[in-house]
Amino acid sequence: MCGGDDGHGKLYAVPGRRHLTFLPLILVAALAGCGDSGLSPEAQRGKNVYLSQCTSCHAADPSQPGAVGPEVKGASRQLLEAKVLKGTYPPGYTPKRRTSAMLPQPQVAGDIPALAEYLK
Ligand code: HEC
Numbered sequence: 001m002c003g004g005d006d007g008h009g010k011l012y013a014v015p016g017r018r019h020l021t022f023l024p025l026i027l028v029a030a031l032a033g034c035g036d037s038g039l040s041p042e043a044q045r046g047k048n049v050y051l052s053q054c055t056s057c058h059a060a061d062p063s064q065p066g067a068v069g070p071e072v073k074g075a076s077r078q079l080l081e082a083k084v085l086k087g088t089y090p091p092g093y094t095p096k097r098r099t100s101a102m103l104p105q106p107q108v109a110g111d112i113p114a115l116a117e118y119l120k
Contacts, residue, residue, distance in 0.1 A: 039118070046118030049111040057102065062119055070096040077116035085109055 039047060051060060057068035065071050075083075078090040087104045089095050108115065 042114050043118040046111065046114035046116070049108055049115055050118055053105060053108055069102060072119055075116070075119045077112060080112050080115055080119070084112065084115070 057066050059066035063073035082088045082090050084105045
C-alpha cells in the first residue's frame with residue numbers, strides 16, 4: 001500500500017492580468033439641429049408644431065405609423081381642419097382608423113396651414 005501523500009495543494013496565484021481596454025466612445029450627436037434645409041419657413045413652422053403637439057401619438061416621421069395614431073403624411077388642409085379641430089372628417093373621406101381616440105386639438109387652430117404645408 002503506498003499511501004503516497006500528494007497533498008501538496010499548490011495554489012497557483014495567477015496574477016490577474018485584466019486586459020481592460022478603454023475604448024473611447026465618441027458619440028457625435030450631430031443629428032440635431034441640422035438638415036431639413038429644404039423646408040419652407042411655413043413648413044418648418046408646421047414641423048415644429050407637429051413635433052410638439054402631435055408626436056405623443058403620431059410618429060415623428062409623419063409617413064410612419066406612430067405609437068397610437070396612424071401615418072398622417074399627405075393630410076390635406078381640409079382633413080386637418082376637420083380632424084384636428086373638430087374630431088370629424090371631410091365629407092366622403094375614408095378614415096385610416098375607425099376609432100376616435102384622438103381628441104380635437106384646438107390649440108393648433110392657427111397652425112393648420114403650416115401643418116398642411118409640412119405634411120403635404
Ligand atoms: C392622443 C393621441 C393623438 C394626438 C395628440 C394626435 N393624434 Fe392624430 N390621431 C390619433 C389617432 C388614434 C388617430 C386615428 C383616428 C382616431 O382614433 O381618432 C388619429 C388620426 C389623425 C388624422 C386622420 C388620419 C386619417 O387619414 O385617417 C390626422 C390628419 C391626424 N390624426 C393629425 C394629427 C395632428 C396634426 C396632430 C397634432 C396637432 C394630432 N393628430 C395629434 C391620435 C392622436
